Amino acid sequence: MDLAPVLDGFAVVLEPTNLLYCLIGVVVGMLVGVLPGLGPAATIAILLPITIGIEPVTAIIMLAGIFYGAQYGGTITSVLLKLPGEASSVVTVFDGYAMARQGRAGTALGIAAIGSFAGGTISIVALSFLAPLVASFALDFGPPEYTALALLGILLVATVSSGSRLKAVVAAGVGLLLATVGRDGFTATERFTFGNLNLADGLDFVPIAMGLFGLGEILYNLEQRHNATQAPTTVANVWPSRQDLRQSSGAIGRGSVIGFFLGILPGGGATLSSLAAYAVEKRRSKTPERFGKGAVEGVAGPETANNAAATSSFIPLLTLGIPANATMAVIFGALLVVGVTPGPQLVTEEPELFWGVVNSMYIGNILLLIMSIPLVGLFVKILRVRPAILAPITVLITLIGVYTVNNSVFDIVLVIVFGVLGYLMKKAGFDPGPLLLAFVLGALLEDGLRRSLLIFDGDATGFFTRPISGTLLVVFLLVAVYPFVATLRNRRRQEQAQDTSDPNTKELV
Amino acid sequence: MTTNHRARRWALSGAGLTLALSLTACGGNVGGGSDSEEEFPGGDPITMLVGQDPGGSTDLIARAAAEGLSDELGVPVTVENRPGANGALAAQQLAGEDPDGHTLMVYNGSLAYITPLAVGEGEAPDIADFDIVTGLSLDDYVLVTAPGSGFSSVEDLAAAGRPITFGTTGVGTGSQLSQELLFAQADIDATAVPFDGGSPTLTAVLGGQVDVGSVQLGEAIEQIESGGLTPIVTFAEERPSYLPDTPTAVEAGYDVPVQQSRAVFAPEGVPDDVMQALRDGFQAAFETEGYQQLNEDNLLTPLEVDGEEIRERWTENLDNYRAVVEEYGIDLGGDA
Numbered sequence: 059m060d061l062a063p064v065l066d067g068f069a070v071v072l073e074p075t076n077l078l079y080c081l082i083g084v085v086v087g088m089l090v091g092v093l094p095g096l097g098p099a100a101t102i103a104i105l106l107p108i109t110i111g112i113e114p115v116t117a118i119i120m121l122a123g124i125f126y127g128a129q130y131g132g133t134i135t136s137v138l139l140k141l142p143g144e145a146s147s148v149v150t151v152f153d154g155y156a157m158a159r160q161g162r163a164g165t166a167l168g169i170a171a172i173g174s175f176a177g178g179t180i181s182i183v184a185l186s187f188l189a190p191l192v193a194s195f196a197l198d199f200g201p202p203e204y205t206a207l208a209l210l211g212i213l214l215v216a217t218v219s220s221g222s223r224l225k226a227v228v229a230a231g232v233g234l235l236l237a238t239v240g241r242d243g244f245t246a247t248e249r250f251t252f253g254n255l256n257l258a259d260g261l262d263f264v265p266i267a268m269g270l271f272g273l274g275e276i277l278y279n280l281e282q283r284h285n286a287t288q289a290p291t292t293v294a295n296v297w298p299s300r301q302d303l304r305q306s307s308g309a310i311g312r313g314s315v316i317g318f319f320l321g322i323l324p325g326g327g328a329t330l331s332s333l334a335a336y337a338v339e340k341r342r343s344k345t346p347e348r349f350g351k352g353a354v355e356g357v358a359g360p361e362t363a364n365n366a367a368a369t370s371s372f373i374p375l376l377t378l379g380i381p382a383n384a385t386m387a388v389i390f391g392a393l394l395v396v397g398v399t400p401g402p403q404l405v406t407e408e409p410e411l412f413w414g415v416v417n418s419m420y421i422g423n424i425l426l427l428i429m430s431i432p433l434v435g436l437f438v439k440i441l442r443v444r445p446a447i448l449a450p451i452t453v454l455i456t457l458i459g460v461y462t463v464n465n466s467v468f469d470i471v472l473v474i475v476f477g478v479l480g481y482l483m484k485k486a487g488f489d490p491g492p493l494l495l496a497f498v499l500g501a502l503l504e505d506g507l508r509r510s511l512l513i514f515d516g517d518a519t520g521f522f523t524r525p526i527s528g529t530l531l532v533v534f535l536l537v538a539v540y541p542f543v544a545t546l547r548n549r550r551r552q553e554q555a556q557d558t559s560d561p562n563t564k565e566l567v
Numbered sequence: 568m569t570t571n572h573r574a575r576r577w578a579l580s581g582a583g584l585t586l587a588l589s590l591t592a593c594g595g596n597v598g599g600g601s602d603s604e605e606e607f608p609g610g611d612p613i614t615m616l617v618g619q620d621p622g623g624s625t626d627l628i629a630r631a632a633a634e635g636l637s638d639e640l641g642v643p644v645t646v647e648n649r650p651g652a653n654g655a656l657a658a659q660q661l662a663g664e665d666p667d668g669h670t671l672m673v674y675n676g677s678l679a680y681i682t683p684l685a686v687g688e689g690e691a692p693d694i695a696d697f698d699i700v701t702g703l704s705l706d707d708y709v710l711v712t713a714p715g716s717g718f719s720s721v722e723d724l725a726a727a728g729r730p731i732t733f734g735t736t737g738v739g740t741g742s743q744l745s746q747e748l749l750f751a752q753a754d755i756d757a758t759a760v761p762f763d764g765g766s767p768t769l770t771a772v773l774g775g776q777v778d779v780g781s782v783q784l785g786e787a788i789e790q791i792e793s794g795g796l797t798p799i800v801t802f803a804e805e806r807p808s809y810l811p812d813t814p815t816a817v818e819a820g821y822d823v824p825v826q827q828s829r830a831v832f833a834p835e836g837v838p839d840d841v842m843q844a845l846r847d848g849f850q851a852a853f854e855t856e857g858y859q860q861l862n863e864d865n866l867l868t869p870l871e872v873d874g875e876e877i878r879e880r881w882t883e884n885l886d887n888y889r890a891v892v893e894e895y896g897i898d899l900g901g902d903a
Contacts, residue, residue: 110621197774201760241652244761246685246738246900255659258652397622403770465647505763512760513732513776 064186067413070115071421076414079116083123084422088429090124091131091143092437096279098128098144099385099491100271104452106264106392107459114396115411119418121392125385126178126368126419129328130426133170133361134434137163146328146364149336153349153356160352168298169354170361171430173310177362178423180314181321181369186416189405192377195526196402199378201509202521206530208503211324211380213537215495226492229483233496236261237504244508256468263391265460265472266497270490271388272456273473274480276449281485298354306358309339313359317366322373324495327383328364335363369419375400376412380499384491387498395463607640607848608668608841615646615831616661616672618654624785624865625654628703628829629673631861635852640844653739654678658692658832666834668841671700676828677741680885684892685739685899694881698833699874700842701849704867706827707784707807708745710799710816711791713775719797721753721819724779730756734768734780737761739899742768742781744888745802745816745825751895752821772796783827784809785866802826809866823891828870830877846873 070076090101102121109117132144137154150170157166216223216230239250240260251257298306313335320331339359340349349356371382379401381387393400398408405412460473480490514520522528607613615633619625629646637644649657654675664670674697683691712718724731733750735743738761750757760777762768765786772780773795784807790796791810798813802825806815816823831849833842852858853871862869892899 197770200771200774200776241686243738243763246687248687248690255652255656258655259650397620399766401767401770403766464651465649509760509762512758515730515758 063409063413064417066410067417070410070414071119071418075113076116076119076418077421079112079120080123080418080422081425083120084127084130084425085429086120087124087127087129088131088426088433088437089440091128091133091147092135092440093143096275097271097385098125099267099388100275101128102385102388102392103264103267103271104456104459106268106388106395107462109392109396110462114393114398115414117392117396118389118398118411118415119422121389122372122415122419123422125389126365126422127426129361129365129368130171130174130430131437132364133174133357134167134430134437137166137170137357138434144328144364146332146368147361148329149332149360150357152336153351153353156350156352157354157357162352165298165302165354166357167434168431169302169306169358171427172298172303173306173313173358173362174365174430175423175427176310177314177317177364177366178369178419181318181366182416182419182423184318185370185373189373189377189412189416192373193402193405196377196406198526199402200524201506201513202524202527203530204502205506205510206521206527206534207378207380208499208506210530210534210537211382211499212496212503213534214324215492215499222487225488229488229490230492230496233493234500234503236266236493237497237500243505256466260501261472261497262464262469263387263498264395264463265469266476267388267391267494268456268460269473269476269478270480270483270494271384273453273477274484274490276452276456277477277481278484280445280449302354306354308342309335309355309359310362312338312342313362314366317363317368318370320363321367321370322382324374324380324382324499327371327385328367331363331367332360335359365423372416376404376415378402379404380502381495384494387491387494390498607642607844610642611669612643612645613637613640613668614670615644616657616670617646617648618650618652618657618672618675618678619648620650621648624706624783624867625673625675625829627861627865628867631858632673632703632831632849632852635855635858636845636848638855639848639851653682653737655682655690655692658697661832661834662692662696664834666698666836666838668833668837668845670834671845672832673703674699674830674832676826676830676881676884677739679881680888681741681744681825681899682739683885684744684888687900694832694878696835698835698837698842699877700831700833700837700845701874702870702872702877703829703831704862705803705870706829706865706867707810708741708781708802708825708827709784709787709791709810709813710746710749710779710781710802711769711772711787711796712779712799713773714794714797715775716778716797718779718799720799721749721755721816721821724750724757724799725753725755727755727778730758731778732758732760734771734777735759735761736765736768736780736782737763741802741825741827742783743899744892745823746779746781747897747899748823748825748888748891748895749800749802749816749821751891751897752823769796788866803868807866807868825888828877828881830874830881 086101087098090096090098101124128144129146132142132147133150135141135143136147136150137158140151140155142148142151154166157163212230216227239257241258242249316335316338317331320334321327336356336359339355340346343349343355371386374380374382375386375390381390390400398411457470457473460469463469483490510521521531615629617626617629626648633644633646649660655678657672661670661672678691679694718724733746735746743759747759762771765782768780768782769787771777779799787796788809791798798810800816800819801807801810801813802816802823804824
């Protein structure tokens with residue numbers, strides 16, 4: 059591996075402007091991590107337009123900081139208030155809050171910060187080695203490979219995501235349909251444009267993201283009753299004892315690995331990996347009964363995993379141009395706004411941007427580790443800002459912001475339409491994430507499929523004879539078939555169980 | 568907290584904008600007469616629309632020209648990007664503006680003489696509805712292939728003994744038209760594979776996903792010079808000075824000159840004295856070092872002719888292309 063670009067990347071990060079934006083990013087990230095409801099995807103969506111005026115690498119460093127910073131922030135409220143700031147910190151509530159009630163809130167936060175730092179850092183190191191490897195296959199990635207990858211991505215988004223599977227499929231379906239709007243890139247035929255030139259290039263990604271995540275979330279949060287919870291004033295003993303560290307070191311190691319791999323998968327990401335890490339820790343433990351009653355591994359595992367995943371989910375985006383989760387989809391949009399097309403060429407064509415962003419994560423994690431311990435009390439105070447003050451300001455910024463991207467009033471209308479849609483979706487229990495991801499992947503899938511068929515002269519077997527696309531399609535088939543096989547096996551096992559002994563066996567999970 | 572802060576910044580910049588606008592308005596009414604230097608009619612700022620994203624060649628040209636024009640006319644010239652539908656969206660906005668010379672647009676030739684061949688009747692704007700201020704420059708297309716393909720001339724492609732695939736930068740672009748015309752005239756069985764712009768097209772050519780592709784010279788020159796890509800022909804009328812050793816398609820025996828061309832448009836009905844002031848202003852801007860450096864950096868050939876000559880050239884291009892496309896039965900829209 060050529061180290062020169064990696065080192066140049068550090069030079070990029072250490073420029074004062076970039077350091078400053080890295081700091082702004084992680085602080086904003088921590089803030090939104092603390093605020094329940096307002097997530098990193100929403101924040102990044104709302105802040106997209108301000109990236110126009112600044113250097114691409116600086117902009118992405120800041121937005122990335124928001125994402126992994128939020129993973130730290132989410133922990134604080136989970137532990138102190140039993141109020142997860144982020145979905146990825148939900149499982150931290152179980153043992154984190156229990157520890158807080160035993161007077162060990164400081165230990166829980168300290169372990170979470172150390173775990174987050176370890177998970178994040180291990181993941182960056184792995185990313186640094188893996189990303190150029192993936193990118194070295196860049197030129198072998200033609201339309202058939204993108205078709206297979208998009209197909210796999212959409213399948214995983216719809217099936218692996220946490221929450222209702224049917225609703226995720228419905229949302230993804232809507233996203234795919236929305237991707238068809240616009241002048242067809244192959245025949246120049248108008249599709250669903252109703253003669254409106256604003257729609258000729260299709261629906262723009264930015265107003266959709268800002269509407270669904272920004273406006274939609276704000277509207278939804280306004281509806282929630284605001285319970286101003288009194289935060290505990292003192293958090294003592296942030297440095298975990300040697301015994302705590304010894305107890306959680308295994309959990310941190312396993313959490314890093316789980317988080318790293320689940321983060322790469324489309325549809326995976328921080329939330330899923332924190333759930334998986336918790337489950338693994340509980341299963342491995344010799345004393346599983348301690349879980350839920352303040353087991354330090356129950357905090358260390360998930361908190362490490364969600365940070366490792368937040369970092370590794372940059373791999374598919376930066377190397378293949380495929381966003382692995384909703385936040386990555388929004389960062390994908392940010393890259394397009396600043397004039398960078400994420401894809402296999404990124405590492406070689408924009409090494410400064412690539413390594414600048416990757417290396418900024420080391421610095422960001424150090425900043426977060428330093429900040430998260432002494433500033434806990436300050437961040438908790440943010441919870442007292444009334445939504446009635448915050449919401450109108452945020453809405454205004456969103457609407458002005460989207461106008462500045464394309465100087466288009468039409469985009470403002472789009473944000474409002476998608477804001478209302480996002481609100482209704484959340485209200486009805488639909489996650490807007492799969493919609494946005496399918497919207498991005500849908501365009502990739504259609505273009506890739508049609509290009510491939512042109513290249514293959516209409517012969518679809520070409521997909522299976524190329525090594526990379528063939529392999530991806532086999533994986534696709536396995537993932538698609540697995541749930542059926544699993545149900546079948548479950549049913550058979552259940553029948554056997556019924557045959558042998560107890561007819562009232564509980565459902566096997 | 569940060570949100571509040573940002574809101575304040577927005578509010579401040581809004582107030583600043585209002586102040587600046589009112590100051591400019593005052594300058595127009597009061598200060599205009601007293602200034603000894605010749606000022607552009609009215610002294611109001613000029614808006615230059617660009618139908619493409621910031622950072623692309625059209626945008627860079629617009630910004631360089633705007634800077635020179637502003638210095639010459641003594642009024643601010645701001646570039647406003649209004650991307651969409653290959654520039655048709657910006658053209659639509661331009662047509663609705665007052666013809667007072669204060670709203671202009673950098674118009675791409677492809678929108679005038681190639682897009683109409685690909686999209687339905689009435690979906691592309693008609694240049695007859697605009698006044699043309701001045702020509703700007705020409706941008707050449709070059710047909711490239713990966714060295715591993717073994718192709719180095721049009722004859723090689725014809726002798727491939729199999730249908731070939733060619734990457735285009737999109738439907739209704741010069742990249743598509745140039746190759747469609749070449750392969751039709753050379754009687755080569757070829758399939759168009761449209762990509763989304765120049766960079767993905769180049770990647771596909773480099774990776775051997777398609778056999779050849781036609782891209783703008785400025786996008787390919789680095790790879791050509793480093794040996795990463797083999798140029799086959801350019802589609803220029805005569806060899807561009809930037810690539811002197813590569814034959815043009817015309818030299819290779821095929822009559823297919825296709826170039827991207829750019830010009831400054833205004834809404835129809837600009838008064839003569841205003842038009843003259845604009846034309847003089849642009850000519851002076853073209854003389855500036857910054858503008859000439861931009862042409863050189865982006866491998867653009869200046870075509871700083873009068874607006875009416877542009878109208879003739881572009882109309883003739885459209886007629887010619889329409890005739891050849893019909894003669895060879897090429898359908899830019901439907902054949903993909």
